[in-house]
Amino acid sequence: MGERLKKAIGVEGSFKDTVLPMVYYCFTNIFLGGAGYIISMYFSIFLTRVVGLDIEYAGFITMVAVVWDGINDPIMGIITDRTRSKYGKHRAYLKWGIPFVFISYILLWNSFGLDGENHPYITVAYFVFSYVLYKTAYTIIAVPHTAMLPELAPEYYKRTQYISVSYIFNSCGMVPSYIILLILLAVFGFSDGLTKDAKLPFLVAGVVLAFMYSISIYGTFKLVKEPGSLNMKNEPLDLKAALREYILVFNSRSFRQYFGISFFWETARSFYATTYIYYITFLANQYRFYPIFNAFAGIFESVAFPFNYTLTMKYGKKKCGTIVTPFMILGLATALVVSSSQPGTTKAAFMLALMIAGKILYPFGMSGIGFVCNNVFPDLTDVDELITGRRREGVVSTCNTMIKQITGGINTFIVTLILGGFGLDTKAETTEFTEQPDSAIFGIRLCVAIIPMICALVSYILLRNFNMTKEDHRMILAAIATKHKYGSVTLTDEEKDRCYVLTGHKLEDTWLGKNNNESEGHTLDKNENGEYIILIEKEAEKKALLSNAE
Numbered sequence: 001m002g003e004r005l006k007k008a009i010g011v012e013g014s015f016k017d018t019v020l021p022m023v024y025y026c027f028t029n030i031f032l033g034g035a036g037y038i039i040s041m042y043f044s045i046f047l048t049r050v051v052g053l054d055i056e057y058a059g060f061i062t063m064v065a066v067v068w069d070g071i072n073d074p075i076m077g078i079i080t081d082r083t084r085s086k087y088g089k090h091r092a093y094l095k096w097g098i099p100f101v102f103i104s105y106i107l108l109w110n111s112f113g114l115d116g117e118n119h120p121y122i123t124v125a126y127f128v129f130s131y132v133l134y135k136t137a138y139t140i141i142a143v144p145h146t147a148m149l150p151e152l153a154p155e156y157y158k159r160t161q162y163i164s165v166s167y168i169f170n171s172c173g174m175v176p177s178y179i180i181l182l183i184l185l186a187v188f189g190f191s192d193g194l195t196k197d198a199k200l201p202f203l204v205a206g207v208v209l210a211f212m213y214s215i216s217i218y219g220t221f222k223l224v225k226e227p228g229s230l231n232m233k234n235e236p237l238d239l240k241a242a243l244r245e246y247i248l249v250f251n252s253r254s255f256r257q258y259f260g261i262s263f264f265w266e267t268a269r270s271f272y273a274t275t276y277i278y279y280i281t282f283l284a285n286q287y288r289f290y291p292i293f294n295a296f297a298g299i300f301e302s303v304a305f306p307f308n309y310t311l312t313m314k315y316g317k318k319k320c321g322t323i324v325t326p327f328m329i330l331g332l333a334t335a336l337v338v339s340s341s342q343p344g345t346t347k348a349a350f351m352l353a354l355m356i357a358g359k360i361l362y363p364f365g366m367s368g369i370g371f372v373c374n375n376v377f378p379d380l381t382d383v384d385e386l387i388t389g390r391r392r393e394g395v396v397s398t399c400n401t402m403i404k405q406i407t408g409g410i411n412t413f414i415v416t417l418i419l420g421g422f423g424l425d426t427k428a429e430t431t432e433f434t435e436q437p438d439s440a441i442f443g444i445r446l447c448v449a450i451i452p453m454i455c456a457l458v459s460y461i462l463l464r465n466f467n468m469t470k471e472d473h474r475m476i477l478a479a480i481a482t483k484h485k486y487g488s489v490t491l492t493d494e495e496k497d498r499c500y501v502l503t504g505h506k507l508e509d510t511w512l513g514k515n516n517n518e519s520e521g522h523t524l525d526k527n528e529n530g531e532y533i534i535l536i537e538k539e540a541e542k543k544a545l546l547s548n549a550e
Contacts, residue, residue, distance in 0.1 A: 024223035030216035034173025053116030059416025066409025077398025088226030090144035097140035104134035109206030147393035253504030264459035301363035321372035328365025334358035335449035389511030478532035488515035
């Protein structure tokens with residue numbers, strides 16, 4: 001079985017030394033994938049239909065949590081980069097964050113009898129506290145976990161293999177979480193729609209999922225091996241220096257390109273995800289098919305994974321995004337024409353088929369740029385080191401998680417403002433023909449299709465202009481290793497041009513281009529296959545040969 005898995009993800013070496021470390025690292029993805037998935041699908045409608053809050057209040061709760069995210073993410077990034085621990089810079093926080101994850105996820109799905117209609121301000125205050133606590137817990141886990149990857153997998157395509165395994169474990173979090181909640185809703189009699197009486201199944205789901213996520217995080221902490229950082233030296237830090245750390249991240253042209261791609265993709269995804277349950281409930285009036293449609297989405301996002309992986313390994317990290325993203329736009333476009341219809345008619349059958357088509361095309365296409373962003377991110381830490389001369393995985397990974405968390409949260413707030421402003425009544429009784437004003441129907445189409453289509457198109461255009469290749473990345477690693485060993489490095493004019501394209505800076509303005517001694521810089525060597533030789537790899541091979549000889 002192990003050999004089959006190795007072959008499936010295209011890795012070389014023993015199963016114990018190659019696949020198992022990836023699996024151990026990705027245990028935490030059960031939490032990272034599952035917890036946020038359930039929140040994106042159900043939290044907004046839980047607040048409006050079960051707790052009884054107005055939709056604007058639901059958006060406000062998310063907005064406050066996002067503002068807090070914008071504060072705690074940068075702090076966590078700097079903290080994890082500067083942590084001295086026998087467990088390493090990042091791994092220790094997985095253990096320390098588990099209690100926060102467990103408590104916050106239970107609080108998030110339990111209103112303790114609070115009613116949004118009778119006591120809106122107290123209810124809002126409680127859920128603001130719960131969501132802020134959850135966001136803190138997520139940051140404590142997500143930032144260090146993301147920051148570990150460049151260190152655990154320094155090679156270009158090995159990172160892709162880690163990301164690929166993480167997709168599998170994201171699904172291991174998303175699918176069981178969704179099934180657990182669906183079963184509980186069905187057992188308690190709420191499979192056809194949510195009402196104020198649906199509090200108990202959400203509470204039970206929160207407790208069960210909190211246990212599942214905590215165990216998965218502990219698995220990574222216990223089994224992943226990260227070098228200790230007790231002897232690490234840190235430079236003095238004040239508020240000005242901390243702010244400068246994050247400004248420096250955007251000095252990289254590659255990061256700015258990545259930021260644009262990820263921002264517009266995340267905006268498209270979050271607008272669609274937040275609005276979809278309102279779209280299926282109040283525009284299409286097909287809530288009873290919600291589990292079926294999500295099953296289609298999960299299946300075809302999974303189908304896209306091996307396709308994306310194969311394209312990435314064969315043609316480079318951005319190829320899958322340029323090929324499959326148009327399917328995402330087509331899937332979004334189906335929501336422009338879907339409308340309510342009398343059950344049993346030809347129109348109803350056509351509308352149902354159209355919605356199924358949308359739930360096939362959208363996740364398949366959406367997976368492309370998502371796969372690209374996850375694969376490209378670890379390489380940005382190496383470009384950052386070329387510019388600054390320091391390993392800053394925590395700071396760079398913070399910017400990555402901030403794009404996802406803050407963009408998604410702000411967009412959720414914007415969606416609720418738009419839907420509320422266009423007159424959507426989220427407390428209306430759901431029937432086959434729920435009466436909503438035409439303006440509300442347009443507002444739903446605007447948020448579920450029009451805005452996501454525009455953002456997906458912008459992200460797609462930006463992706464096509466992204467520059468870094470496998471050879472570029474290996475050249476960067478070889479140059480950095482040479483500089484660290486000899487204090488200076490000499491690049492050819494072509495290599496200097498590539499560095500300029502990737503960083504946006506002339507070589508002499510970067511750490512790599514500043515010689516630490518007066519001796520002549522060392523050039524970069526290539527092997528018989530034309531690949532750059534990375535000195536640390538060469539030295540590791542020598543040590544292995546000596547060890548075997550002994």
